[in-house]
Amino acid sequence: MHDQDSTVDYGTLKAAIREHGRQLGFAAIGVARAYPGEAAQRLRAWLAEGCHGEMDYMARHAELRAHPAELHPGTLTVISAALDYLPHQKIADAPEQAAISRYAQGRDYHKVVRNRLQKLADAVASKVGAFGYRVFSDSAPVMEVEFARQAGLGWRGKHTLLLSQQGSWRFLGEIYTDLPLPPDAPVAEHCGTCNACLTACPTGAIVAPYKVDARRCISYLTIELAGSIPEDLRPLIGNRIYGCDDCQLCCPWNRFAQMGDAEFAPRHGLESATLLELFAWTEAEFDLRLAGNPIRRIGHVRWLRNIAVALGNGPATVNAENALKSKKDHPDPMVREHVRWALSQLASRPGQS
Known part of the structure; x- marks a missing residue:
């Protein structure tokens, strides 16, 4: 655990974290309080409707998502990071071709994102000494999109993915930490009246905006x-x-x-x-x-x-x-x-x- 040090300027530390994140190749870094707010209640309602199908782990760990300090004791803050992954603009539109989601055509993102977040955490430790933290990338019950939204990395698109003015082809990762970093402000939403994603879904899985x-x-x-x-x-x-x-x-x-x-x-x-x-x-x-x-x-x-x-x-x-x-x-x-x-x-x- 990190003993809160009155000599640490947490605003300056946050700026240093953002800069080091850029050097590690992250497209964006932001900070949120470790409190998912109303998003946790929306998740519970979604689960109650059975929209998660056979993903039992979603229901089993719902409360860990809602309470970050239960997943990692002492957590006050979430450092949210985004990493661009768009490998090309080609579309496998010939019916005899295999269409594979772009995120899965190269290396496993879990390891890549976590390794970089670990390097970021090491850089923080070199500045403030030992501190409590845990890194994640789609690897534990974490409300990734909500924390990224709160941290100003983008807004929740109508397809439920994180969307920004640089698009949505991004992996997300987090550092849960006990450092009292000042949170960033969310950005405005820019989906407007567009319903392109609802219309495009081949199976009608986007049953309503944001669902x-x-x-x-x-x-x-x-x-x-x-x-x-x-x-x-x-x-x-x-x-x-x-x-x-x-x-x-x-x-x-x-x-x-x-x-x-x-x-x-x-x-x-x-x-x-x-x-x-x-x-x-x-x-x-x-x-x-x-x-x-x-x-x-x-x-x-x-x-x-x-x-x-x-x-x-x-x-x-x-x-x-x-x-x-x-x-x-x-x-x-x-x-x-x-x-x-x-x-x-x-x-x-x-x-x-």
């Missing part, structure tokens, strides 16, 4: 959902095999987004791979090629499930049919079920050679 029903969200269906994807939603997934960027792609503010950190440059051709290439990966190839990539955590079975759906939504080619048939007897029943569905979809459409 997402995860059970319909393609990111949830392709990443978080462990079982079968509901049949009525499968055709709407198109060629998206891991996540979905549609609500960000249509956002006018993303015209001003900066290209991201080199750490997140695409690897293994994930920005241009075809569905057939990726469907052919064995489990060993999946594990090897996706080492250090966030996709790896869904495992090979969900990977095949997702690609089978995308192939079923794509052109009825002989190659697509043969690829699916090669997995008809896969040992996992979920893979077999999605392959059968995909083959029936292809059979219902005119074939192409």
Whole structure:
């Protein structure tokens, strides 16, 4: 724990933290009080409606989100950081291509962001001595968007992501700390009457401004959902095999987004791979090629499930049919079920050679 030192000028320290954060490559650094306020009540209401689907951890740890000092004792302040990740502007719009969410095409952001936040914390310790802190990046029950909003890094967009005048292609990370740093002021919201993200969502998951029903969200269906994807939603997934960027792609503010950190440059051709290439990966190839990539955590079975759906939504080619048939007897029943569905979809459409 940090003994509050009357000789420390916390305003000057905050300016130094912001400057050091810039040197570490963060796009923005801000400070908030460790109090989520009304956002905690909105989270409870969202959970009560079941909008989190099978993400039980959201409900299990809701009160830790609401009370930061219960997650890390002594926490007074949240240092919020944003890191740009946009790797390119290409869109996988050909139906035989694999559409993978941009954040997942390069290195696993959890480690990158946490490592940099640790360096930032070390720099603070070099100025004030030992202090109480813990670093996070989407790795614990933290109300990331709310604290980033309070810290002036942006506002909560209608798609519920943090949005700023530099767009939304940003990872967030936090340092919970016992340092009494002066908080920043939130910035004005600039969504106005725009509803582009609600209109663009392929499955209608943004059920109202600022409210997402995860059970319909393609990111949830392709990443978080462990079982079968509901049949009525499968055709709407198109060629998206891991996540979905549609609500960000249509956002006018993303015209001003900066290209991201080199750490997140695409690897293994994930920005241009075809569905057939990726469907052919064995489990060993999946594990090897996706080492250090966030996709790896869904495992090979969900990977095949997702690609089978995308192939079923794509052109009825002989190659697509043969690829699916090669997995008809896969040992996992979920893979077999999605392959059968995909083959029936292809059979219902005119074939192409």
